[in-house]
Amino acid sequence: MNESETVVQELQAAFPFLAGRATVQRERRVWVDVDRDKFAPVFGHLAKNLGFTNLLMITGLDAGADLEFIYHLARSRGLIANVKVRCPKGESVETITGTFPGGHIYERELIDLLGAKIDGLPEGSRYPLPDNWPKDEHPLLKDWKPREKGAQDA
Amino acid sequence: MTAGTAVLHILVFPGFLFLAVLGLAGEFVDRKLYARFQNRVGPPWFQPLADFVKLLGKENVVPEEADRPIFKLAPVFALAAVLAAFLYIPLWGPKSLLPFDGDLIVVLYLLLIPTVTFFLGGWTSSSVFATLGALRAITQVFAYEIPLFVALLAPALLANTWSISGIVHYYSAHPALWPVNLIGLCVAMVTLLGKLERVPFDIPEAETEIVAGSFTEYSGRRLAFFRLAVDCEAIVAVSLVAAIFLPFGLGLAPWAGVLLYLAKVLFLLAVLALLRTLFARLRIDQMIAFCWKVMAPIAFLQILINLVVRELI
Amino acid sequence: MPDKEKIVRVPIGPQHPALKEPESFMVDLQGEKISSIALRLGYNHRGIEKGCEERTYVQDVYLIERVCGICSHSHSTAFVQAVEEIAGLDVPPRAKYIRTLIGELERVHSHLLWLGVAGHEIGFDTLLMYTWRDRELVMDLLAELTGNRVHYAMNVIGGVKRDVPQEQFARITSVVDALEERTKYYVELAMTEETLAQRLSGVGYLSKEDAERFGAVGPTARASGVDRDTRRDDPYAAYGELEFQVVTDTRCDVFGRAVVRLGELMQTYSMIRQVLKKMPDGPTSVRAPLKIPTGEAVSRYEAPRGEDVHYVRGNGTDKPERAKVRAPTLANLQSVAKMLENGYLADLPIVVAAIDPCFSCTDRMVAVRGTSESKTMNWEELVQYGVRWYRERGIDLSNVKMRGEVTA
Numbered sequence: 043m044n045e046s047e048t049v050v051q052e053l054q055a056a057f058p059f060l061a062g063r064a065t066v067q068r069e070r071r072v073w074v075d076v077d078r079d080k081f082a083p084v085f086g087h088l089a090k091n092l093g094f095t096n097l098l099m100i101t102g103l104d105a106g107a108d109l110e111f112i113y114h115l116a117r118s119r120g121l122i123a124n125v126k127v128r129c130p131k132g133e134s135v136e137t138i139t140g141t142f143p144g145g146h147i148y149e150r151e152l153i154d155l156l157g158a159k160i161d162g163l164p165e166g167s168r169y170p171l172p173d174n175w176p177k178d179e180h181p182l183l184k185d186w187k188p189r190e191k192g193a194q195d196a
Numbered sequence: 197m198t199a200g201t202a203v204l205h206i207l208v209f210p211g212f213l214f215l216a217v218l219g220l221a222g223e224f225v226d227r228k229l230y231a232r233f234q235n236r237v238g239p240p241w242f243q244p245l246a247d248f249v250k251l252l253g254k255e256n257v258v259p260e261e262a263d264r265p266i267f268k269l270a271p272v273f274a275l276a277a278v279l280a281a282f283l284y285i286p287l288w289g290p291k292s293l294l295p296f297d298g299d300l301i302v303v304l305y306l307l308l309i310p311t312v313t314f315f316l317g318g319w320t321s322s323s324v325f326a327t328l329g330a331l332r333a334i335t336q337v338f339a340y341e342i343p344l345f346v347a348l349l350a351p352a353l354l355a356n357t358w359s360i361s362g363i364v365h366y367y368s369a370h371p372a373l374w375p376v377n378l379i380g381l382c383v384a385m386v387t388l389l390g391k392l393e394r395v396p397f398d399i400p401e402a403e404t405e406i407v408a409g410s411f412t413e414y415s416g417r418r419l420a421f422f423r424l425a426v427d428c429e430a431i432v433a434v435s436l437v438a439a440i441f442l443p444f445g446l447g448l449a450p451w452a453g454v455l456l457y458l459a460k461v462l463f464l465l466a467v468l469a470l471l472r473t474l475f476a477r478l479r480i481d482q483m484i485a486f487c488w489k490v491m492a493p494i495a496f497l498q499i500l501i502n503l504v505v506r507e508l509i
Numbered sequence: 510m511p512d513k514e515k516i517v518r519v520p521i522g523p524q525h526p527a528l529k530e531p532e533s534f535m536v537d538l539q540g541e542k543i544s545s546i547a548l549r550l551g552y553n554h555r556g557i558e559k560g561c562e563e564r565t566y567v568q569d570v571y572l573i574e575r576v577c578g579i580c581s582h583s584h585s586t587a588f589v590q591a592v593e594e595i596a597g598l599d600v601p602p603r604a605k606y607i608r609t610l611i612g613e614l615e616r617v618h619s620h621l622l623w624l625g626v627a628g629h630e631i632g633f634d635t636l637l638m639y640t641w642r643d644r645e646l647v648m649d650l651l652a653e654l655t656g657n658r659v660h661y662a663m664n665v666i667g668g669v670k671r672d673v674p675q676e677q678f679a680r681i682t683s684v685v686d687a688l689e690e691r692t693k694y695y696v697e698l699a700m701t702e703e704t705l706a707q708r709l710s711g712v713g714y715l716s717k718e719d720a721e722r723f724g725a726v727g728p729t730a731r732a733s734g735v736d737r738d739t740r741r742d743d744p745y746a747a748y749g750e751l752e753f754q755v756v757t758d759t760r761c762d763v764f765g766r767a768v769v770r771l772g773e774l775m776q777t778y779s780m781i782r783q784v785l786k787k788m789p790d791g792p793t794s795v796r797a798p799l800k801i802p803t804g805e806a807v808s809r810y811e812a813p814r815g816e817d818v819h820y821v822r823g824n825g826t827d828k829p830e831r832a833k834v835r836a837p838t839l840a841n842l843q844s845v846a847k848m849l850e851n852g853y854l855a856d857l858p859i860v861v862a863a864i865d866p867c868f869s870c871t872d873r874m875v876a877v878r879g880t881s882e883s884k885t886m887n888w889e890e891l892v893q894y895g896v897r898w899y900r901e902r903g904i905d906l907s908n909v910k911m912r913g914e915v916t917a
Contacts, residue, residue, distance in 0.1 A: 068594075070743055071807065096737075097724055098809075099835035101820045114807055114818060118736075120743030122807055144723040144843035147550075148835075155558075170551030181559050188556070234638035324519050328538075328854070395632050396704055404527035404630045404858040406519075476704040477632025479855040480541055 045121055046072050049092060056087055072123045081127045082136055085113065088125065089141045093117045097138070100148040102156045104184045107131060109158055113138065134159035155182040205293055206283065215282050219427035220244040222465055226430070229469040244427070251420035259413050263320035270317035271418045274425035277309035282432045286364045286439050288453030290446050295361035300352055303360065303436060304345060310429050311337050311391070314400065317422070318410025329409025332480055333393070333400035339487035340390030340397070346495035347383040351440050354502040360439055367443035374443055376505055380498040381441040383491055385464070388437070389471055390487070392430050396475035397483055434464040515539055519854065523552050527630060527858035532866070536857065543852050548842065561832035566592055566666060566801055569832065573819075576834055578659050579622065582608075582615045583812035584819070584834065585664040590745055591808035591821040592666050592829075596801050602747070604668035606788045609747040610681075611655065611663050612810075613777045613784070617688060618647045619813035620770045620777075623862075624695060627767060630858040631708045636698075643691045650684045653677065668794025678785050689778045696771050699764075709764035713848040713860035716761055723843040727815020728773065729864045731757045732765035739811035751783050763859055799827045812837055814864075838866045 046066040053064045053074065063075040076084045088094045094115035101112040105128065113125040129135050137160050139146045150169040152158040157180040167173075171181075180186060205211055223244040231238030258267060284299040286292040292299070311333055318330030352358060354373065355366035367374045390397040393409075401409035414422055438460040445456045478486065517538045523531040531552035537545045557576055561569045574585040586608055593600055621644040628636030648658045654673055655661035663669045673681075699705060715725065720733035730737055738755040740748040756772035758765040801823040810817040815837025824830040841864040848860050 067806075095721060098807075098816070098818045099820070099833065101831065101833040103822065103831045112820065114820070118742065120739070120809075122743075122809075124807060142722075142724065144840065147839060147843065167547070167549050168551075170554045172551065172554075181556065188559070234635050235642055236638055324517060328517070328519065395634070398632060399855070402632060402855065404632070405855055407526055473635050475633070476628070476636075476702075476708050477855075478704060478707065479853055481853070482707055 044069060045119070046070060049121065049123065052092060053084070053087070056091075057084055060084070070120045070122060072121065074123060074125045076125060076127055078127055078129055078133075078135060081125070085125055085138065086141065088115055088123055092123075094121075094123055097142040097145050097148070098122065100138075100145065100152060102152040102158060102182065104156060104182060109152075109156055111135065111152065111158070129158070131157070132159070134161045136160075137162040139163060154180070156180050157183065210287055210293070211283065212279050215279060215428050215431060216424060218431045218461070219424060220248065222431050222434075222461070223427045225462060225465050226469045229466055230473055233470065233473040248420050248424060251415075251423070252417045254416040256416035256418060257413070259321055259323065261322040262413065263322075266316050266320045267413075268418065270313040270320075271414075271421035271425060274310040274313040275421055275428065277306045277313075278425050278428045278432050281306035282428070282435070284360060285432065285435050286361050286446075287435060288446065288448075288450070288457040290365050290368055291361045295359055297362065298358045300348070300358050300360050300363070304348065307391070307429065307433060307436075308337070308341065310425055313425075314393075314410040314422075317414065318400075318412075321410070321413035323413050325406040325408070325412040326410050328406045329400045329412065332406075333410055335480060336390055336393075336397065336399060336483065339484040340387040340491070343383050343487055343491035343495040344387040344391065346492070347380040347387070347498060348436070348440060350380045350495070350498040350502045351377045353499065354506050356506075360436070364439055364443045364446065368446050371444060373505070374441065376501065377441050377498065379494060379501070381437065383495045383498065384437050384441065385467060385471070387487070387491060388433050389468065390483070391433060392426065392468070394468065395472040396478045398472075398477055399480050399483060402477055430465070430468070431461065434461050434468070437464060516544060521857060523549075527861070529626070530866075534857070534861070536854065538854055541853050541855065543849050543854060543857065546846050546849050548846065550839075550842070558832055558834060561829055563828065565799070565827045566829060567799070569829065570664060570666065571662065573832070573834070574660055574662060574664075576836065579619050580615060580812040580814060580817070581660045582611050582663065583810050583817050584836075585662075586612060586746070587808045587810035587817045587819040588821065588832065588834075589664045589666050590810070591806040591819050592801060592823070593797075594806035594808065595804040595821060595823045596666070596798060598667050598795055598797055600668055601792045601795060602789045603672075603791045604793045605746045606784050607669045607671075607673050607793065608664065609751070610673060610781060610784045610788075611651070611661055611669075612746065613781050614647055614651055614654075615661075616777050616813045617774060617781075618644055618651065620774050621647070621688075623770060623813075624767070626862050627763075627859060630862045631705075633705065633708075636695075636705075640695070643688060646684050646688060650681060653680065665794055665797070667797035668792070670794070672793050673788075681781065681785060685778050685781050689775070692771060692774045692778070696775075699767055699771060706764065708856075708859065709762065709767060710760075711762050711764075712856045713763045713766075713852065714761055715844050715848050719844060719847050720761075723847065724840045725815075725844045725864075726837045726840045727812070728766055728769045729815065729841045729844065731755065732769045733761045734759045739809045739816050743809050745808070745810065747784065747787075750787065751780050753780050766864075800825060801827070801829070814838060814866075815841060838864065842866065 046069065049072050050064045050066055054060050057080070059080065060074065060076070065073050067073055074084065094117045096116040098114040098116050101114065103110040108128040108130050110126060110128050115123045115125065127135065135158070137149060139149065146163060146166065147169055149160045149163050150166065153160060154168055154171045207213065224239065224241055227243070228238040258264060281303045283293045284295065284303050315330045315334045318326040318333065352363055354376065355363045357363060357366065393400050401411065411419060411422060438457070442460050446453065448456060519536045519538055520533065521536055522528050522533040533549040533552070535547040536543055557572060560572055564572060570585055570589060573588040574581045576584045621640045625637040625640035628634065628640065651661060652658045654677060655663050655671065663671060715733050717734045720730050720735050725733065725735065734757055736755060736757050741755055753776045756769050756776060758769050760768065803823055803825045805820070805822040808819045817837060818835040820833040822830040845861060845864060849857060852860060
């Protein structure tokens with residue numbers, strides 16, 4: 043049994059509801075699909091008890107009615123655990139800056155580009171859009187289209 | 197000397213025009229050597245002149261918040277002080293244009309004025325980079341000026357005169373004595389890097405930190421004159437060092453004397469260029485520590501040596 | 510004392526000679542000491558991720574390559590690896606070796622570039638001129654192998670576009686030999702040159718704990734003693750078959766980062782020789798479908814500056830559902846504020862430079878749009894504007910020919 047399978051087993055032992063939702067994609071790639079209300083304990087368990095101390099990035103996706111966030115966590119020797127969580131548009135998820143202080147920049151990116159709402163994120167300047175960018179426009183949403191080149195603002 | 201020839205001497209040869217030409221040529225030599233040391237091609241001979249002419253034609257911008265009179269006058273003062281200092285330094289003969297007893301002190305103070313104008317120009321620009329550059333320039337003065345003064349005063353102590361022409365006269369009469377001041381020469385050359393704001397002491401205009409330091413807000417002909425002042429300051433300082441520390445071959449025919457003078461200046465400029473090739477820029481605290489803990493004691497050692505030598509003869 | 514009046518606020522950026530790309534550091538100074546620092550990113554946001562969603566995979570390879578000029582091969586490799594994993598493509602071994610070869614040559618040119626920039630930031634321009642002269646060797650070599658000095662465009666989905674024939678091996682070896690000699694000289698220089706050591710030692714301290722906490726990557730992390738290198742930990746391309754050491758250092762300062770990069774250069778030369786020796790024969794690519802099936806993959810790549818992470822999700826069409834890029838600088842920037850704590854303004858350029866920042870990778874997106882203050886002008890309008898501007902100042906340019914036409 044390789045390292046990835048061990049991680050999946052350990053996760054399922056700690057959280058029985060993950061049966062069938064924590065899978066091994068290939069060597070060194072583990073995917074975990076978790077509900078929003080169970081996210082914090084699973085994430086904390088991975089970061090604190092299973093040694094996933096390196097937050098690679100957070101990917102945000104526009105999945106129709108929901109936003110989908112994927113937290114890519116790595117531990118030594120190349121193993122990545124990708125934790126997926128879905129959140130209806132307009133609702134919020136907890137910040138992970140308590141565990142990974144460097145992660146705030148990835149969360150700000152979600153806010154700017156997808157209109158995500160993050161609870162508990164400390165104040166700070168926005169990233170990566172300019173300060174005069176309209177607050178309600180989020181370029182990575184599927185229904186957002188760039189304007190025609192040369193078009194003027196009203 | 198009639199008034200007419202005096203004006204001619206001051207304005208043309210060996211006064212202002214000569215100094216300006218020499219300054220631009222000196223900048224070329226410095227830049228070319230620096231480039232060659234770094235394995236680059238370097239600029240053509242007329243580049244400093246071309247830069248100067250180009251800057252003369254550029255727009256003059258004065259920051260709205262600047263203290264206008266001081267901001268505008270600073271470059272003029274810098275250039276005037278350097279030119280005035282040049283008149284008291286013996287170049288190829290044993291005498292300067294206007295020698296008097298105590299001119300060494302006057303020259304040292306005149307050479308301080310450009311730095312003060314950098315400070316004033318930078319401070320009155322009201323830009324943060326210029327302000328920081330100005331503060332650094334004035335901080336640096338306290339570090340390099342003492343060793344430089346002491347190093348230049350030591351030969352005077354031995355010659356028992358405060359006149360540069362007197363010093364030159366003394367050492368040409370006692371040619372065996374000038375090598376005594378070699379330590380002073382080294383100190384003077386190193387601290388000159390500070391006065392001329394060159395690497396490793398180019399802290400007041402460190403471009404990667406504070407853009408162009410005091411000169412950040414300067415443009416057009418004011419910048420051109422500031423740059424000319426810096427170029428001329430280099431020539432004046434090097435001439436002073438040559439006169440005090442390399443006082444040989446002064447009784448030659450005029451043309452040979454001029455050539456020898458130019459050779460000395462060229463040599464010292466080459467040393468300065470080499471020094472700035474070799475080092476990384478120090479931090480201001482490291483620079484001050486270096487000047488006070490290393491340069492100043494060595495300069496005082498020179499004083500000690502000269503006092504002993506004076507007792508012996 | 511934190512006296513309000515004595516604090517000077519210095520804007521380093523978005524335009525500043527120390528920064529080669531736009532980024533803003535608002536520095537509060539007390540004398541020469543930094544009392545606080547505020548970062549603002551995003552000036553170079555170009556909309557690449559959004560652009561990827563609206564283009565086909567084939568076009569995306571070229572777009573992704575333009576995330577960064579210096580580590581262009583890194584980004585395109587990371588991207589095609591993810592796509593290949595989704596499509597289940599079996600990349601031929603020769604292609605993997607060629608990817609490794611170009612990737613390591615890219616590392617050589619990036620690290621030499623860094624060494625020069627580091628020299629420049631501390632006012633040691635001689636080092637800049639020397640290293641960049643030597644860097645030309647590897648740039649020329651890359652141009653010979655791929656056709657371009659940067660943006661090599663070697664990767665296609667399913668392999669590489671060009672073969673590196675046996676005849677070019679001798680040339681590669683000679684360049685690597687020459688560069689190895691030069692690098693040894695720089696190592697000696699770094700160890701013996703006094704002002705260099707004074708400016709780099711103890712500057713920008715980042716402890717191992719902080720490096721891990723803030724997620725530092727690449728040479729920045731390794732110089733703080735974090736033993737982390739994707740080439741060994743999560744092998745891709747041909748790295749699983751090469752022998753090399755992960756260079757780490759425990760100095761935790763800028764000097765350590767220089768030592769790590771120099772050490773990595775020496776490792777890289779040995780890796781390039783191994784690649785040339787072991788390179789298998791065979792095809793250089795397999796045919797890839799235009800439509801990539803549904804699926805997702807995360808791909809990692811140890812770029813010269815640290816780890817690139819790419820995420821791609823396919824939806825069965827010829828365009829990706831989502832492509833996400835994490836460039837190493839974004840991870841490293843988090844630790845910069847920590848490194849600058851109680852530092853000197855004079856150290857700021859070198860500390861920032863020591864993470865080898867690449868802000869254009871970090872930002873990635875901006876949409877083309879006008880704002881109320883600015884407007885877009887086409888060429889004719891620009892000419893008219895210029896003519897008008899000068900006429901207002903008494904210079905008439907209206908009869909000057911531009912682009913072969915007389916503008917009125």
